[in-house]
Amino acid sequence: AWVAHFVSNPGIRYFLVALSFLMYFRASWSMCRWVWNWHLENSDDHHILGRPVLTFVLILVFGIYGAVYVSRLHGGVSYRDDRIFFTTMNFTTKLFASMTLAGIRSSEFQEVLLSMLANTQTSFKRSLKYEDTTPMLED
Secondary structure, three states: OOHHOOOOHHHHHHHHHHHHHHHHHHHHHHHHHHHHHHHHHHHOEEEEEEEHHHHHHHHHHHHHHHHHHHHHHHHOOOOHHHHHHHHHHHHHHHHHHHHHHHHHHHHHHHHHHHHHHOOOOOOOOOOOOOOOOOOOOOO
């Protein structure tokens, strides 16, 4: 869609914007299908909402990006407000997504560690085991 800024013909410009929105909807549909398939494969997972919710939030955020872009194209948003919006949203969206993925991953690792500890038959008794057959030095 950013290529539309460099095209002087309005018809071609709006065709490029419409094409980019069609590609956005196609990618969003693919992401929704991925969520559905992931949900079917991982229905017993306790963290079933983390990744799907993040996926839908990203679709929504990119839709908001598109709405601001079209508003700027029609003059509804000033250049300054456009830059402030995109800079702020880029930073906060990436930070939010990274924090969410890190939280999901760390909770999964914590569950794996807890299940490993709970399923092992280990007595937590300290003892020394020497199986060294080398004779000790005598004075």
